[in-house]
Amino acid sequence: MKALVIVGHGSHLNEDSSLPVYEHAERIRETGGYDEVVECFWKEEPSMRHVLETVESDEVYVVPAFISEGYFTQQVIPREFGLEGPVTKKGSKTVHYAGPLGTFEKMADVILERIEDLMRDKDVSEGRTALVLLGHGTAMNKNSSGVIYLNAERIRARGGYDLVVEAFLDQDPEVGEVVGSVEAENVILIPVFIAEGWHTRETIPEDLGLTGEVTRRGDRTIFYGAPVGTHPSMAGLIAARARELEGQVVGSAS
Amino acid sequence: MSEAPPETSGNLAVESRAAFAAWVREAPGGRRFAQVLIRRQAPDGYVLCHVDDAGADDLKVYEDPRAARELSKLTEKGEYRPLKSSPNLRRGWQLRVPDDGGLATAMNYLYPAAVVHWHLYREDRLEITHYRQNAARQSGIYKRVQRLSDKGVQNAARACCEDAVCLKKTLWDVDEQLPLEMSRGEGEIPCPEPCSIFVSFARQVRLFEREEKRDLDEIGLSRSEKEDLTTLVRAAATGEMGFTREAEFEEPLNERRLRYRNLTLVPKIAPEAGEG
Numbered sequence: 001m002k003a004l005v006i007v008g009h010g011s012h013l014n015e016d017s018s019l020p021v022y023e024h025a026e027r028i029r030e031t032g033g034y035d036e037v038v039e040c041f042w043k044e045e046p047s048m049r050h051v052l053e054t055v056e057s058d059e060v061y062v063v064p065a066f067i068s069e070g071y072f073t074q075q076v077i078p079r080e081f082g083l084e085g086p087v088t089k090k091g092s093k094t095v096h097y098a099g100p101l102g103t104f105e106k107m108a109d110v111i112l113e114r115i116e117d118l119m120r121d122k123d124v125s126e127g128r129t130a131l132v133l134l135g136h137g138t139a140m141n142k143n144s145s146g147v148i149y150l151n152a153e154r155i156r157a158r159g160g161y162d163l164v165v166e167a168f169l170d171q172d173p174e175v176g177e178v179v180g181s182v183e184a185e186n187v188i189l190i191p192v193f194i195a196e197g198w199h200t201r202e203t204i205p206e207d208l209g210l211t212g213e214v215t216r217r218g219d220r221t222i223f224y225g226a227p228v229g230t231h232p233s234m235a236g237l238i239a240a241r242a243r244e245l246e247g248q249v250v251g252s253a254s
Numbered sequence: 255m256s257e258a259p260p261e262t263s264g265n266l267a268v269e270s271r272a273a274f275a276a277w278v279r280e281a282p283g284g285r286r287f288a289q290v291l292i293r294r295q296a297p298d299g300y301v302l303c304h305v306d307d308a309g310a311d312d313l314k315v316y317e318d319p320r321a322a323r324e325l326s327k328l329t330e331k332g333e334y335r336p337l338k339s340s341p342n343l344r345r346g347w348q349l350r351v352p353d354d355g356g357l358a359t360a361m362n363y364l365y366p367a368a369v370v371h372w373h374l375y376r377e378d379r380l381e382i383t384h385y386r387q388n389a390a391r392q393s394g395i396y397k398r399v400q401r402l403s404d405k406g407v408q409n410a411a412r413a414c415c416e417d418a419v420c421l422k423k424t425l426w427d428v429d430e431q432l433p434l435e436m437s438r439g440e441g442e443i444p445c446p447e448p449c450s451i452f453v454s455f456a457r458q459v460r461l462f463e464r465e466e467k468r469d470l471d472e473i474g475l476s477r478s479e480k481e482d483l484t485t486l487v488r489a490a491a492t493g494e495m496g497f498t499r500e501a502e503f504e505e506p507l508n509e510r511r512l513r514y515r516n517l518t519l520v521p522k523i524a525p526e527a528g529e530g
Contacts, residue, residue: 012336012454012501015327022323043450045338045366049259050447053370054362056267071394079391082258092265 001057003036004028004242007048007064007077009194010041016196018044020230021065027235033243034061042072048080052093060095061242065194067102067229068135070143087248096245101234102147102192104241108154110233115188118225122214125221127185130163131155134175134191136199137168145171148192161188169199176207179222187222194229260381267358270373274361275300275354287372287442288421289343290364292357295350300357302364304345313348319356322349322363336501337451338365339422339443368422368443375425375444383447385411385456386429392453399456403463404428410459412436413514414452415445451501455510458503462514479519482506 006025011017021039029037040051052060062081064073081095082088088095101107115131133155135148148166156164167178167189179187189208191200205224209215215222228234278285278300284293291305302322307313316325329335329342343364351357361369374380385407389400402410407428415424416437422445427433439445448456465476475483485506489495497512498505505511 012451013334013499015334026320043454044336045449046362047367047450050367050371053260053374054267054367056265075393079393080259 001035002033002059003038003055003057003061004034004239005038005040005051005055005060005062006238007062007066008039008041008044009066009072010044011197012043014197016201018195020195020234023230023232024065024235024238027232028239031235031239033239042076042080048077052081052090052095055093058093060093061098061245062095063098063238063241064100065229065234065238066100067192067194068144068147069100069103070141073100086245096242096248098241098245100147101194101229101237101241103150104237105154106237106240107147107228108151108158110231110237111151111155111190111192111228112158113233114190114225114228114231117231118188118190118213118223122223125185125219128162128183129186129188130165130182130184131161132165132167132175132178132182132187132189134167134169134189134193134204136193137171139171151192169203175204179208185220187220188225189222190225191227193227196227196230200227266370266374270370271354271358273373273376274369275357278357287361288339288365288368289341290361298353300351302349302351302357302360303347304343307345307348310346313346316347316349317351319349319351319359320363322360325349326364333499337420337449339368339420339441339445340500341417341419341421365443371444371446372442375446380425380444380446382426384426384429385448388426388448388453389456396453396457398460399453401463402456402460404432406459406463407456408435409514409517410452410456412517413459414455414510415439417441419510419513420445454501455503458511459514462518474522475519478506479515479522482511482515482519486512 006021008018008021018041025037025039028034036055036057038051038055040046040048042048046054064077066072078097082090083095083097086097133148133152135145137145145168152164152166163182163184165178165182167173167175169175179189191204193200210222210224213224278292279294284291286305289305290302291308293301295301303313325347326338326343327335328344330344335342349360351360358369371380392399411424411434417439421439421441422443423439423441424434424436424445426447462476462478465478469477489507497509498507502508503511
């Protein structure tokens with residue numbers, strides 16, 4: 001039997017954080033491919049520490065619902081599961097471990113789908129259109145921003161926007177400055193976050209003075225999208241990430 | 255050093271599911287498991303409801319085992335439940351599941367991993383991870399829990415884990431040599447390791463301990479103790495008393511934080527009052 005285990009950050013304070021993990025798990029259950037699809041979390045139950053005890057299957061694919069390579073995907077998740085590499089033998093179980101979602105090639109497609117959903121039926125002013133990919137970022141870890149640059153580059157290569165720029169909450173270039181100074185009449189702002197939460201619902205709209213999906217300010221219109229991670233097609237990305245792991249054996253490189 | 259999580263055998267999930275179903279089936283009146291009552295329903299199914307709703311006939315009926323996730327998400331008042339073993343499961347529902355598999359799915363949402371731990375505990379196979387072992391593997395903002403004193407762990411466990419706030423039976427200790435001095439709970443769900451809520455609470459208690467070392471005023475109160483007292487008095491005086499969110503430990507009116515103050519602050523200002 002085969003199990004897919006989706007790992008979310010989760011939250012002690014609000015239900016928004018784990019919701020996309022549950023929703024994507026449900027979508028994958030419906031499309032099939034796995035005998036079991038199980039959710040687990042860092043801050044909610046079941047914990048990564050104990051989830052495998054509840055899994056019946058011997059072939060286990062662990063996919064972190066995390067955007068960036070970094071502290072969680074490299075340190076916390078392997079430690080909590082007791083993983084030794086891309087493939088770990090644990091009793092009768094073989095546990096395959098995937099990297100984060102943001103570096104996966106198909107991530108750019110999900111971002112573009114999110115934009116398509118946002119811009120459907122919207123009036124776009126004449127002039128230039130800039131896409132701003134917004135990451136959390138942290139001065140503590142370079143990898144955190146890397147995934148934003150990576151996807152901006154992929155989308156730039158595909159064309160379609162006059163400008164594709166990166167912006168962050170906790171490092172430079174800071175989102176307020178980017179949105180304020182980017183030379184475009186239309187600014188599409190997409191949070192490359194896994195879930196709705198304090199930042200996407202409160203701090204970002206407040207700091208930027210956004211009034212909803214569409215904010216007109218002088219000759220500039222800002223279109224603010226929902227986080228990429230809540231898009232239904234993230235389920236496909238998670239499943240694809242897991243499929244990629246099939247056939248890996250103990251000792252193989254990631 | 256970090257310790258590996260418990261090894262699992264391939265059929266542990268199947269084994270525990272079968273053992274749990276058999277345990278429920280052999281009790282004519284059903285079984286109580288934390289706040290859930292589980293009764294057999296012919297031919298192969300089960301009916302679950304809140305223990306206090308055993309005799310109710312106006313319950314909303316659900317038939318998808320995964321509905322248990324929504325049922326266990328919010329309290330009666332609509333507040334988020336980050337800890338499923340808190341004694342605040344909402345009432346008013348009945349969940350009918352068709353078979354043992356459905357029962358296992360529902361139970362894993364109501365009380366995640368509880369059935370497998372219940373089974374391992376009954377078989378005397380449950381591996382325990384004590385506080386110091388758990389703390390040793392923490393990193394980032396939680397690394398500081400390694401410095402929490404033994405007394406701090408004791409008080410944190412009493413404030414955070416007793417049946418008034420968590421229905422699990424606490425099986426872990428400070429370390430192998432130092433048992434917790436607390437009421438470990440009467441419930442069916444064993445707790446083999448400090449959970450993430452506890453680690454987060456321990457971090458807050460460690461912050462209190464640091465204050466104790468350097469920031470006390472002339473009568474021996476810390477800044478946060480005075481903040482808590484002030485907030486408490488104000489809230490009571492204005493009639494706006496109410497706990498903050500369950501795991502919002504940095505807020506003065508958090509229930510577990512107040513339980514901790516009851517253990518540590520009350521004896522400080524009223525030694526004759528004892529523990530209330």
